[in-house]
Amino acid sequence: MKNDLEFDMEMAREYDKGIRRALPTYDALFRMVQSFLRAHVKDTANVLIVGAGGGNEFVKFGTANPTWTFAGVDTSEAMLEVALQKAKNEGVHERVSIHTGKIEQMQFNEKFDGATCLLVLHFIETMEEKRSLLRTVKELLQPGSPFVLVTMYGDQSKSEFDERMNLWKSIWLDLTNLTKEDVEEMEKSVRGLSFISAIEIEELLEQTGFERIATFFSTTLFGGWIAHTSK
Ligand SMILES: C[S@@+](CC[C@H](N)C(=O)[O-])C[C@H]1O[C@@H](n2cnc3c(N)ncnc32)[C@H](O)[C@@H]1O
Incomplete structure (x- = not known):
């Protein structure tokens, strides 16, 4: 990366x-997200993918x-x-529409049966x-729809965050030929991203109309929440 x-x-x-170096449990995460969606959408679900790049x-x-079917925004x-190339290679492209831009700027004629916003x-x-x-995603979903949010999270002023960052760096050193200096540089970039705490994430979900909010995933700097739009 x-x-x-x-x-x-x-x-x-x-x-x-x-991504598999930054988040070694990436594939397991996707399996869990899929199980959650499968448990809560109908067979002919139309799923909104926020940040569909890759x-x-x-x-x-x-x-x-x-x-x-899928609408992907990025x-x-x-x-x-x-x-799109990957979707073509795997023969799923006919069930995919892609939309370039911010989700807040998108107009859709339909409401979706589920949504993800991963990383x-x-x-x-x-x-x-x-x-x-998050409010836009909520408005684009049918009432009672499942939503999965996965993001880096944490309060950078806390030692707990530093411990998670140290593990994140150790994993990079174990999985790659990068030097300690390279990984320190990456830490600087990552610390420049927009981190908020787990409590703030749950508050944001509540404020934007989600309920049944639960944490289901945590690996180093990353956390995941499942929720539903209110009925
Ligand atoms: C780390 S990738 C995650 C891709 C994919 N969801 C996954 O889990 O592998 C983050 C993606 O979010 C996109 N992105 C960043 N800001 C965005 C925004 N405001 N609206 C939609 N996509 C955005 C980036 O362009 C990038 O493709």
């Missing part, structure tokens, strides 16, 4: 390798659930290009923008 965390073509091509939601959920054209929220700078993103 590149240090400047820009989702350009170089990052898009390297994404699949990089295409892994299309491919993983699309191949295992042949009656689902700000990065390069990441969406890779996503996006820490790129959204302010609390107000994060709130606006």
Whole structure:
């Protein structure tokens, strides 16, 4: 994964390798997200994928659930290009529509049966923008729909955060040939992202119309929440 965390073509091509180093439980995470969605959507679900770049939601959920359709939104054209190519390679592209831009700017004629926002929220700078993103997702969902949010999280002033960061760096050192100095540089980039605490994430979900909120996942700097829109 590149240090400047820009989702350009170089990052898009390297994404699949990089993400499994940054988040070693990435594939297990996707299996859990799929089980949650399957338990709560109808067979012919139309699923909104916020931050669909890279295409892994299309491919993983699309191949295992042949009656689902997907609308994927992402700000990065390069990441969406890779996503579409991957969807074509796996034969799921006919059930996928892609939309370039911020989710808040999207107009859809239909309401979705479920949504995911995986590994996006820490790129959204302010609390107000994060709130606006989540509110938009809520408005785009049918009442009672499942939603999965996975993001880097934590209070950087706490020693608990430092311990998780240390483990994150140790994993990079174990899995790659990067030097300690390289990993320290990456830490600087990551610390520049927009972290909020687990409590703030749960408050944001509540404020934007989600209920039945529960933590289901945590690995180093990353955490995951499941929720439903109110009925
Ligand atoms: C780390 S990738 C995650 C991709 C995929 N969800 C996954 O889990 O593998 C984050 C993606 O979020 C996208 N992104 C960042 N800000 C966004 C926004 N405001 N709206 C939609 N996508 C955004 C980036 O372009 C990038 O493709």
